[in-house]
C-alpha cells in the first residue's frame with residue numbers, strides 16, 4: 159500500500175510506479191532506516207507523544223523486521239521505497255501501533271537521516287581501506303629504502319630518486335584521501351530528523367534524544383535546509399573522485415613500470431591477464447580497469463552536482479537521484495582500493511634494472527651544475543656549462559661518468575677529481591637530504607612521518 163493513497167481516486171499507472179520507485183536501490187538503506195525509526199519511536203515514547211505500549215510494540219516489530227531481513231527470511235520488495243516497505247511491514251505485523259510510527263516525521267527528514275547514517279559509516283569503511291593501502295605502500299617503502307630508480311618529469315628521466323620516496327608520495331596522497339573521508343564523515347554527522355516535511359513539527363519532540371540515540375554529533379539548525387541538503391553526498395563523491403584520481407596515477411605508473419620497455423616492476427601472475435590470440439601477452443588489466451573506472455566515479459560526482467543545481471527549497475524528488483551514483487561510486491572505490499592493496503603487496507621490483515636506468519640519460523646533470531655552483535660559479539652559468547657537456551657527450555656517444563677529468567676541465571677549470579663521485583646516481587639521490595627529498599635518511603624520515611599519521615587515523 160502506498161503511504162499517500164488516500165487522496166487519490168485512481169491508482170497510479172504501472173509505468174509511473176516503475177518510474178517513481180526507489181526501492182530497487184534504496185533497499186540498501188534498510189538498516190539505517192530501521193535504526194532511525196527505532197530512535198524516532200523511542201523519542202516519541204519518551205516525550206509522551208506515543209504511549210509506552212505503542213513505542214514498545216514498534217520497537218519489537220522493527221527489531222523483528224531487521225532480524226528477518228538479515229536472516230534472509232524477509233525479502234525487500236513490492237513497495238515504492240524502503241521507508242514504505244518498513245512501515246507497511248510493521249503495520250502488517252503490529253497493526254495500529256505501527257501506523258503511529260510516522261507521527262512527527264516525514265519521509266523527507268527520514269530519507270535525509272537514513273542517507274547520512276549510511277554515508278557516515280561508508281566513509282569510515284573507506285578510511286579503513288585507505289589505511290590498508292597505505293600500510294602496504296609503507297611496507298614497500300621499507301623494503302626498498304636503500305634502492306634508487308629514475309625520477310621523471312614530462313615522462314623523461316629527470317633525477318635519480320629513492321624507491322621509498324616514490325612509494326611515500328602515493329602514501330601522502332592516500333593519507334590526504336583518508337583525511338578527506340574523515341571530513342566527509344563529519345559533514346554527514348548532522349541529524350536532520352525532526353525537520354518534518356520541510357517546516358519542522360508542532361509535536362513536542364526532543365531532537366536531542368534522537369541525536370543521542372543515533373550517535374550524531376549535531377542537529378541540523380534549519381528544517382528547510384535539513385531536508386534538502388545533500389552537500390555531504392557531493393563531498394563524499396568528490397573525495398571518492400580524488401581518491402580514484404590518485405589510484406589512476408598509480409595505475410599509470412604500474413602499467414609503464416611493468417612494461418618490458420621499463421622493466422622496473424613485475425606484476426604478480428595472480429593480478430595479470432593474457433591475450434586470446436597473442437600467447438606471450440601478460441596484460442595489466444586490473445590497473446587499466448581501475449584507471450577506466452575513475453571516469454565513472456567522476457561521472458557520479460557530476461551527476462549529483464547537476465541534480466542538486468537549481469533545486470528550489472525545500473525537498474524535491476530530484477533528490478532521489480542522490481543515491482544510485484553514490485552507491486556506485488562507493489562500490490567502485492572500495493573494490494579498487496581493496497584490489498590495489500592486495501596487488502601492490504605482491505609486486506616485485508627489479509632493483510638492478512631500476513638502478514641502471516637511474517644512471518642513464520644524464521640524470522646527474524643537475525648535480526654537476528650544483529657542483530660548479532657550490533664552488534662559486536653562478537648557477538645559470540653552471541647550467542650553461544653542463545648543457546655544453548651534455549651536448550658533447552651526445553655527439554660523441556659518451557656519458558657523464560665516463561668523461562675524464564681532463565675533458566671536464568676543458569669545460570671549466572673548477573672541476574676536480576671528486577666530480578667522478580658526483581655523477582654516480584646513488585650519490586645523486588642520496589645528496590638530496592632536504593625534508594621530503596630523495597636521500598635514504600629523508601625517505602626514512604618520510605616513512606616515520608607517514609606511520610605516525612597513519613596511526614592517528616580513526617576507524
Ligand code: ARG
Pocket residue numbers: 180184239265266269473475477478479
Ligand atoms: N525515495 C525518496 C527519496 O529518495 C524518499 C522521500 C520521498 N519523499 C517525497 N516527498 N516523495 O528521496
